[in-house]
Amino acid sequence: MTDEVLYQIEDQIAVITLNRADKRNALNAAMRAALWEAWRSFESDERLRVAILTGAGGKAFCAGIDLIEFAETKLGVPPLNFLPVIGQNIKVTKPVIAAVNGFAYAGGWRLAQMCDLCVASETARFAITEARVGRGVPWAAPLVHMIPPRVMLELLMTGNPISAQRAYELGFVNHVVPADQVMEKARALANDILAGAPLFMKAAKEMVCMATEIGSTEALRAADRIFETVYRSEDAIEGPLAFREKRKPNWHGR
Numbered sequence: 001m002t003d004e005v006l007y008q009i010e011d012q013i014a015v016i017t018l019n020r021a022d023k024r025n026a027l028n029a030a031m032r033a034a035l036w037e038a039w040r041s042f043e044s045d046e047r048l049r050v051a052i053l054t055g056a057g058g059k060a061f062c063a064g065i066d067l068i069e070f071a072e073t074k075l076g077v078p079p080l081n082f083l084p085v086i087g088q089n090i091k092v093t094k095p096v097i098a099a100v101n102g103f104a105y106a107g108g109w110r111l112a113q114m115c116d117l118c119v120a121s122e123t124a125r126f127a128i129t130e131a132r133v134g135r136g137v138p139w140a141a142p143l144v145h146m147i148p149p150r151v152m153l154e155l156l157m158t159g160n161p162i163s164a165q166r167a168y169e170l171g172f173v174n175h176v177v178p179a180d181q182v183m184e185k186a187r188a189l190a191n192d193i194l195a196g197a198p199l200f201m202k203a204a205k206e207m208v209c210m211a212t213e214i215g216s217t218e219a220l221r222a223a224d225r226i227f228e229t230v231y232r233s234e235d236a237i238e239g240p241l242a243f244r245e246k247r248k249p250n251w252h253g254r
Helices: 029-044 067-073 107-114 138-145 149-158 164-170 179-194 198-211 216-231 235-244
Strands: 005-010 013-018 050-055 060-062 096-100 103-105 117-121 125-127 175-177
Touching: 005 029, 013 029, 013 179, 050 060, 050 179, 060 096, 060 107, 096 107, 096 179, 103 107, 107 125, 107 138, 117 164, 117 179, 125 164, 138 149, 164 175, 175 179, 198 216, 198 235, 216 235
Parallel strands: 013 050, 050 096, 060 103, 096 117, 103 125, 117 175
Antiparallel strands: 005 013
16 A cells, blocks of 8 residues: 555455554554555455454554644544545445554544454553543444443543453453464454355344344344345355365355
């Protein structure tokens, strides 16, 4: 992509790295533009099935928006295309894993929140700090489906950080590992995903997102529609056949 965002392909995995370690990977204009390009490239590349989002250096996953740049531009309400946020203003149908190797504050929390899975180092910290600088957090609304409302209010109102372990206990983080094992664990999860059928992964992601927005009865009906493509796919025949023949499935994604 650019110097600000690194885009690496590892077989069927895209590794997207926020690369401003000296600025704690704060999101400036160049980085935000590069992230739009990165997500579009990942979604459109049929070879790629999983993405890992991480930050360069060991101190920060992402410190949020570059407040120095904000102060200079005097930006009020951010436009809808200010930052690509999966599920809000950009469509990414394939699984995305956050590999949080330092603190994830403000916009950094937002990036971790939008990912499907999250691996964090034991030294990682998470915080929503906008109250400290007078900025808004409308993007945090979906968080009410991820953590208890009272915990959410404390995070919003105090701006205090929580540990990776606490985030794990709340269900915001999937795995907490030593700092030097964050990417190793993220790649292991990615490979576990790659072992399954591609169409299933897309349908599972769509179903979970949909189910948080509607009632259970309608969610069941919608899930039937979502998974119909999976049931009718070539992979739905290949999976049982591979099991019978005691071999790994040869997924085609169709």
